[in-house]
Amino acid sequence: MIDNPDILRQQTHSEKRTIAVLVNNEPGVLARVIGLFSGRGYNIESLTVTEVDPENRLSRITVVTSGTPMILEQIKAQLGRLVPVHTVSDLTVSGPYVERELALIKVRGAGEKRVEALRIADIFKARVVDASHEHFVFEMTGKTDKLDAFVALMRPLGLIDVSRTGVVAIQRGAEGLQA
Amino acid sequence: MSSEKMSGAEMVIQALRDQGVDTIFGYPGGAVLPIYDALFKQNSLRHILVRHEQAAVHAAEGYARSTGKVGAVLVTSGPGATNAVTGLTDALMDSIPIVCLTGQVPTHLIGNDAFQEADTTGITRPCTKHNYLVKTIEELPRTMHEAFYVARSGRPGPVVVDLPKDILQASGDYIERESIQHRSYNPQTTGDHRQVEQAVEIFAKARKPIIYAGGGVINSGDEASELLIEFTRMTGAPITNTLMGLGAYPGTDPQFLGMLGMHGTYEANHAMHDCDVMLAVGARFDDRVTGRLTAFSPGSKKIQIDIDPSSINKNVVVDVPVVGDVAEVLRAMIAMWKERRHKLDKKALDGWWEQIGAWRGRDCLHYEQKGEIIKPQYAIERLYELTKDQAPYISTEVGQHQMWAAQFFKFNSPNRWMTSGGLGTMGYGLPAAMGVQVAHPDALVIDVAGEASILMNMQEMSTLVQYRLPVKIFIVNNQWMGMVRQWQELLHGERYSESYSDSLPDFVKLAEAYGAVGLRATKPGELDDKIKEMLDVRRPVIFDCCVDQTENCFPMIPSGAAHNEMLLGPNDRAASPVSEEGMVLV
Ligand SMILES: Cc1ncc(C[n+]2csc(CCOP(=O)(O)OP(=O)(O)O)c2C)c(N)n1
Numbered sequence: 001m002i003d004n005p006d007i008l009r010q011q012t013h014s015e016k017r018t019i020a021v022l023v024n025n026e027p028g029v030l031a032r033v034i035g036l037f038s039g040r041g042y043n044i045e046s047l048t049v050t051e052v053d054p055e056n057r058l059s060r061i062t063v064v065t066s067g068t069p070m071i072l073e074q075i076k077a078q079l080g081r082l083v084p085v086h087t088v089s090d091l092t093v094s095g096p097y098v099e100r101e102l103a104l105i106k107v108r109g110a111g112e113k114r115v116e117a118l119r120i121a122d123i124f125k126a127r128v129v130d131a132s133h134e135h136f137v138f139e140m141t142g143k144t145d146k147l148d149a150f151v152a153l154m155r156p157l158g159l160i161d162v163s164r165t166g167v168v169a170i171q172r173g174a175e176g177l178q179a
Numbered sequence: 180m181s182s183e184k185m186s187g188a189e190m191v192i193q194a195l196r197d198q199g200v201d202t203i204f205g206y207p208g209g210a211v212l213p214i215y216d217a218l219f220k221q222n223s224l225r226h227i228l229v230r231h232e233q234a235a236v237h238a239a240e241g242y243a244r245s246t247g248k249v250g251a252v253l254v255t256s257g258p259g260a261t262n263a264v265t266g267l268t269d270a271l272m273d274s275i276p277i278v279c280l281t282g283q284v285p286t287h288l289i290g291n292d293a294f295q296e297a298d299t300t301g302i303t304r305p306c307t308k309h310n311y312l313v314k315t316i317e318e319l320p321r322t323m324h325e326a327f328y329v330a331r332s333g334r335p336g337p338v339v340v341d342l343p344k345d346i347l348q349a350s351g352d353y354i355e356r357e358s359i360q361h362r363s364y365n366p367q368t369t370g371d372h373r374q375v376e377q378a379v380e381i382f383a384k385a386r387k388p389i390i391y392a393g394g395g396v397i398n399s400g401d402e403a404s405e406l407l408i409e410f411t412r413m414t415g416a417p418i419t420n421t422l423m424g425l426g427a428y429p430g431t432d433p434q435f436l437g438m439l440g441m442h443g444t445y446e447a448n449h450a451m452h453d454c455d456v457m458l459a460v461g462a463r464f465d466d467r468v469t470g471r472l473t474a475f476s477p478g479s480k481k482i483q484i485d486i487d488p489s490s491i492n493k494n495v496v497v498d499v500p501v502v503g504d505v506a507e508v509l510r511a512m513i514a515m516w517k518e519r520r521h522k523l524d525k526k527a528l529d530g531w532w533e534q535i536g537a538w539r540g541r542d543c544l545h546y547e548q549k550g551e552i553i554k555p556q557y558a559i560e561r562l563y564e565l566t567k568d569q570a571p572y573i574s575t576e577v578g579q580h581q582m583w584a585a586q587f588f589k590f591n592s593p594n595r596w597m598t599s600g601g602l603g604t605m606g607y608g609l610p611a612a613m614g615v616q617v618a619h620p621d622a623l624v625i626d627v628a629g630e631a632s633i634l635m636n637m638q639e640m641s642t643l644v645q646y647r648l649p650v651k652i653f654i655v656n657n658q659w660m661g662m663v664r665q666w667q668e669l670l671h672g673e674r675y676s677e678s679y680s681d682s683l684p685d686f687v688k689l690a691e692a693y694g695a696v697g698l699r700a701t702k703p704g705e706l707d708d709k710i711k712e713m714l715d716v717r718r719p720v721i722f723d724c725c726v727d728q729t730e731n732c733f734p735m736i737p738s739g740a741a742h743n744e745m746l747l748g749p750n751d752r753a754a755s756p757v758s759e760e761g762m763v764l765v
């Protein structure tokens with residue numbers, strides 16, 4: 001909870017946050033989280049989920065959202081009171097963290113365009129994971145804006161398909177999320 | 180941990196018993212027949228057969244709110260479950276602990292559009308605190324216990340347990356109720372020491388304090404009310420209650436300013452607007468309470484005690500949030516207040532009370548009973564005067580009559596007032612009163628009703644008669660959906676679109692048709708005698724009280740207006756037109 005109420009009173013601009021949520025991996029848990037966002041009119045820019053602790057049946061949800069400081073406080077409080085939720089952590093405000101996204105990008109091209117695609121992939125450190133005479137599939141990991149830039153550069157070169165994971169994130173340092 | 184082989188249906192009954200349930204409100208159907216069969220073979224659990232599943236949930240709400248226990252409901256799959264949705268939403272909005280068992284098609288048919296299949300967990304996800312679909316017999320007993328734990332802990336609410344028929348017929352090992360440490364849901368009940376301290380220090384410096392207490396006090400339990408009284412008396416501060424909080428503080432106490440909000444008293448709303456320190460206790464700054472947010476109590480420091488962190492800083496930013504159970508936090512605050520020998524500034528407080536006295540002098544609930552037509556306020560005031568010695572349980576429907584009942588009844592203890600506050604569900608009052616009467620067979624239970632609302636769950640008359648529940652239904656019959664008519668008059672140029680209660684039944688004959696007693700009053704002079712007649716009958720009664728058709732409910736803060744922009748009566752109207760912003764508000 002925010003200690004200084006003036007921050008909530010005065011700031012009416014929208015901010016972006018990356019929030020990590022540790023939940024019981026049980027049926028319906030994702031629907032609960034998504035339903036919360038849609039039902040209350042909150043934004044979801046990206047959402048990822050997968051089981052991270054099979055022994056304790058825990059999944060980790062990473063959600064990128066935006067809103068005024070007051071809305072963001074609400075989002076965290078609302079997430080926190082869902083019954084299967086263990087922990088809600090606002091990574092953006094709780095210290096340095098690493099954020100990554102993975103994309104698979106399919107590009108069709110021949111001749112000059114094909115060479116150009118490969119050259120750019122090299123600069124962006126994208127790996128080729130599938131190829132034929134007509135196409136490449138690149139795999140690339142990085143921050144969201146880096147993937148955006150790469151995809152934009154591929155568009156004129158024959159972009160066919162993009163599949164992205166959405167953001168995953170973890171705080172830096174030796175501490176972890178407590179269940 | 181003992182274990183014995185049982186069928187799923189038997190486990191359900193056993194778990195209900197272990198959870199202290201003595202009464203369940205329900206309606207049978209194919210998917211829950213195994214449970215009804217198990218019910219038949221036992222007699223420690225009483226089943227009340229309602230006439231519509233919505234009423235089962237409202238009855239359980241009335242039962243829960245008047246006893247402090249969890250209300251239990253049993254309905255079949257498909258239409259049984261969908262009929263319960265309004266009740267569940269109502270319980271969610273008003274934080275009423277309910278466990279609702281719904282039948283489901285057998286697991287192998289789920290997803291097949293089977294007969295009477297509905298995606299019950301999908302449909303009820305947004306209108307329950309939590310829900311479960313039980314997929315194996317092994318998880319059944321624990322799920323049942325967990326459902327009760329979730330329903331009653333933290334901020335209470337409704338929980339659905341969806342039970343496929345094959346699970347009910349399977350057999351397995353029952354697990355007794357254990358004190359469960361839930362894996363993830365363990366709400367904080369003790370207030371943070373530093374925040375309690377801040378709350379006490381800020382309140383101690385108040386010159387114009389107000390305590391604003393809501394339904395959370397009642398949910399916290401009797402002790403919370405006692406502590407609230409202690410704190411209020413000790414500090415000498417004025418106190419107001421929300422609609423849901425009525426009874427949390429004694430209504431006849433001189434420090435009580437009455438209800439606040441849209442139809443609250445002049446003194447309560449003005450005190451909220453002008454105070455310098457506000458202590459919100461188990462109240463959530465609902466839009467019916469705050470009026471226009473930007474003008475809400477602009478000069479005050481705000482302290483809020485709530486067990487649900489999401490209620491804090493939702494609409495109104497507070498200076499000191501204290502997350503915790505109302506009783507626990509108040510106990511800590513009282514101890515600290517005494518220890519530090521705090522006292523509010525006497526001179527400032529006297530001045531504040533003097534100001535409040537002036538507001539009180541406006542006599543905002545004033546009405547005039549003259550002529551041969553009964554004023555609705557008079558009807559409700561007489562009902563109060565003639566019943567107050569019996570400390571009745573009062574439920575209401577939704578509309579003007581509800582607000583008049585809130586204004587004119589004074590509750591001196593908690594759990595006596597059942598009303599649909601958050602959802603505003605017409606049709607709530609009769610089944611809720613039924614649930615109250617089941618829990619308190621010898622008490623006087625009255626549903627203050629409107630002639631439109633009462634028709635929404637009228638079928639429950641049959642339940643009242645069957646179980647000899649002597650609920651008194653007092654219809655404030657103005658022949659209009661009065662609250663709708665009032666808004667149309669004030670906000671929509673007197674265009675009374677579809678708000679006339681046409682073709683009403685003869686309520687006296689209707690009562691008789693159900694095997695109950697019907698009474699009617701049309702003149703002020705006969706009102707008292709008729710009310711006494713009603714009170715003398717030990718059977719369900721419908722009292723058709725024919726009142727003035729054009730009376731409006733005042734005071735009123737029009738939508739989008741501030742606390743100090745109240746309308747006190749019909750003559751105020753032209754002075755305060757509703758803003759365009761206000762017109763879009765409900
Ligand atoms: C289920 C439901 N439908 C519609 C409404 C909207 N509504 C609020 S008050 C009201 C009129 C109630 O009329 P009546 O029961 O006669 O009470 P009165 O206001 O006349 O006292 C209506 C239609 C509601 N609250 N609940």
Ligand SMILES: [Mg+2]
Nearest residue numbers: 629630659661
């Ligand atoms: Mg009416």
